Amino acid sequence: MTILRAKDLTKVYRRGSSEVRAVDGISLTVAAGEFMAIMGRSGSGKTTLLDLLGCLLRPTSGALEIDGRTVIGASDGQLATIRRERIGFVFQEFNLMPTLTAIENVMLPLRYGPRRPRGRTDARALLELVGLAHRESHRPTELSGGEQQRVAIARALVNQPAVILADEPTGELDSATSERLMATLRDLNRNRGLTIIIVTHDAAIAGATDRVVRLSDGRVTADARRDDEDFVRALGTDVTAPALLDPVGFR
């Protein structure tokens, strides 16, 4: 089952008289239950693509379908609903609300949807799932980076989204914590069939997923699965390519 389908997705930014094609005609299909990474250097368009897939941003042209719903032409309110119901975000900087406790952060998306009498119970179960049941009444400042990111994952899961979009989720974590977090995401994908898309520039992170889509200058330059021959190449070109050959990117 296809959970996400993008066709010729394009985002053009105008800066004065010049145009930046941050995402330049990307077509991408993601099936339910995939665990994949979108790779690229800074300026390759990967963050813009994530924003487009996450319905935070409207494409300049192209088509996008998430979980069977056409996103193009949706109003702001409809986009908000799609984000709330179909998409779970995990950000590099965790992005928890500083004034709310862990469990309140997990419940934040519920505030904007229909009433859910079992919301707190569900949120508690999710904190337990990410191993933070004992921290539910702590505020973000009282939690470590890894713990904060787990709270963010629990928050992303609370509305049972069709897809989790994670933007450099380990970017602010040390390597041991990163590994544990990736293991958690991996488990969620394996055991719960969750579709997860991770945006990263880190080959180690991307290498832990099952599929790597590489971007450069807003275009897909490689799209390989774990059992494909060119999986390692898709992961590694960036690491081995001489810096001079790599185009100067735009953000």
Add this chain to the structure above:
Amino acid sequence: MSEAIGNIWRRPLRTALTVLGIVIGVFALTVMGALAEKLNVLVDGGDEYFRTRIFVFDEGAASGFQASSRPVTRDLVERIAVLDGVDRATPVLQTLLNPEEAGGFDLPELLTGIEPETWYDESVELRVDAGRLLEADESGTTVIGADLAERYDRRVGDTITIRDRDFEVIGVLERTLTFPDKIAYVPLADAQAIYVESVPEAFEERTDQLATQIEVFPEDLSTADAVAAAITDEIDGVRAVTPAEVADQIGQASIVFNLIIVGASVIAVIVGGLSVINTMVMTVSERVREIGIKKAVGAPTGAILREFVIEATLLGAIGGVIGLALGALLVVILNAQTAGSGTSVFLLTPMLLLRSFLFATILGALAGIYPALRAARLDPVAALRST
């Protein structure tokens, strides 16, 4: 809601300063309002009290209600009583209860000499709380208003000394919240005897003729203006003032004070409103990232808008309650201080309190709209990636 409460405590100093802005406004509004309420009651009551009578003064009398007015003579009564449309006319002698105590904000305390047999009727709405009203052919007796009873601590049967003369209190009036509260009604002859001591000797031989005004009761109130005009025409040397003119005179004061209230409200709007707008704009720019997060997890525009408006409303309401409390406190203290003299300058009504509170709350809400709109309209991507 609980988040809004939490949020306004994130910056206690700023919240305090913002609230202070509203407090000042609402405080001014409450105190001024209490002043105006009191005045409006006086004015309304005054209208009521004077509504049924035409006052005839000597032409040279200053403004009619001054104790220093030049007297008229009671022979006017017979001349006026025969005019068309006049039901009856009665001489009244009104002077200050304590001449050395003149002035001040509140109504003056008055000594009013009347002829009970011609003055009282159902149109003069005076009721005794205790005792009885004056009757014909008595002397050395007085009916006093509620404020006087309180100030001098006199009850029916007590003796009260007025201008060096002893009077027996035979009645205490029900509180009217206007003129009669501060009036001691005495038989005309007693008032004349007191009055004559303070006026030129020329009048002494005609003591029983003395009056400061003739009060004329028209047969039909709707013809009061015509009757007054006829009196002024027919009789030389007098000026007849209609109930409407009296009401006008009193109303002037009320307009001034109502303008002060409007002024206070405008200041409250400017000070309080601007401080809320300023604070909320700062708050929004500080929380751009949080707004982005909320949008990312699916908060619709309206929800963000609502959250900030609630926060601003809360600021307004808190300022309202504190301003109200301080204002009420000041009013109570000032009233207590002047209570000894039987005077209260302020009147706190539940309506005034409710109005001040609602004013502050609505002000907060309105002032919150613009900053909230800014927040709600933020672009989610820009908001999320802001530092």
